[in-house]
Amino acid sequence: MSAVLDPVDRLELLTTGCALQVLRSLCAQSIRYSDGTLPAGGGCLGYSWIVSSSDHSTRQQQLASQRNLQVVQGIIQRALRNAALVQHVQHSVGDDALEARRSYAEADARYGHKLLVALGKRLGIIIPWRGPGARFIMTERMLRYMVMTLLRPGERQTYDEFLARLYCHFGIAIEGSQLDDAMVWSGLPANASVQHRQGSWLSSMLRAGGFLTELSDACSIVHNPFFGNTD
Numbered sequence: 001m002s003a004v005l006d007p008v009d010r011l012e013l014l015t016t017g018c019a020l021q022v023l024r025s026l027c028a029q030s031i032r033y034s035d036g037t038l039p040a041g042g043g044c045l046g047y048s049w050i051v052s053s054s055d056h057s058t059r060q061q062q063l064a065s066q067r068n069l070q071v072v073q074g075i076i077q078r079a080l081r082n083a084a085l086v087q088h089v090q091h092s093v094g095d096d097a098l099e100a101r102r103s104y105a106e107a108d109a110r111y112g113h114k115l116l117v118a119l120g121k122r123l124g125i126i127i128p129w130r131g132p133g134a135r136f137i138m139t140e141r142m143l144r145y146m147v148m149t150l151l152r153p154g155e156r157q158t159y160d161e162f163l164a165r166l167y168c169h170f171g172i173a174i175e176g177s178q179l180d181d182a183m184v185w186s187g188l189p190a191n192a193s194v195q196h197r198q199g200s201w202l203s204s205m206l207r208a209g210g211f212l213t214e215l216s217d218a219c220s221i222v223h224n225p226f227f228g229n230t231d
Contacts, residue, residue: 005226012141016141017149019122023119023123024171026111026112027072027171028046030078031079032046033082034076038075040184041181041184041185042171042181043167043168043170043172043178047072048167049170049182050182051172051173052138053137056201058194060191060193064188065137066134066135069136071186076113079112080107120136136172138174143202143209144209146166146170147206148226150165151223153224153227155224157223158219159203159219160176161222163176174202175195203220210225
């Protein structure tokens with residue numbers, strides 16, 4: 001993190017980065033160790049997160065994000081029931097079925113899909129805090145972290161390039177071809193109704209944060225406005 005930042009901002013971004021790395025590793029390693037057939041597609045790490053807006057997504061987009069989170073949780077849960085782990089549990093508890101269930105429940109909470117949801121909620125990227133319909137969302141803090149991670153200080157790239165890099169590095173799908181791929185990965189048809197029809201909530205967030213410059217209706221530039229550290 002080479003940008004010149006206030007110490008408090010730097011600490012906040014480092015905290016966000018550490019938490020996000022735990023979530024990325026959890027998903028990527030679960031893809032590696034999950035028994036059975038895995039979904040087609042996914043980002044470079046093999047998984048996809050369909051990320052929606054907290055208050056500007058359509059009902060179809062919210063449902064797609066909910067379904068995606070369910071698929072992610074299912075893959076993590078199956079990974080913790082990998083044949084080698086099942087054998088280890090059986091060796092540890094023998095024929096005690098109740099103790100085996102307790103072992104799996106503890107693993108789900110401490111290392112599995114429940115950790116994903118709990119940490120995601122504390123990070124603010126999974127809502128609601130309570131109740132059904134959990135889904136991934138983008139927050140201002142997370143978006144700021146993404147810009148500073150994917151672009152060097154002063155670097156510029158097109159909006160489409162930013163979307164592609166976001167999907168490649170983090171598996172985050174917002175719109176366009178990345179969203180189509182994530183839909184297929186989640187077991188959903190690549191439905192045009194889930195795509196943005198009138199503007200993009202992500203571009204609005206980038207613009208509000210001072211990260212987006214619109215050159216024309218067809219071309220927008222995402223840039224990291226923070227200066228590099230000259231020390």
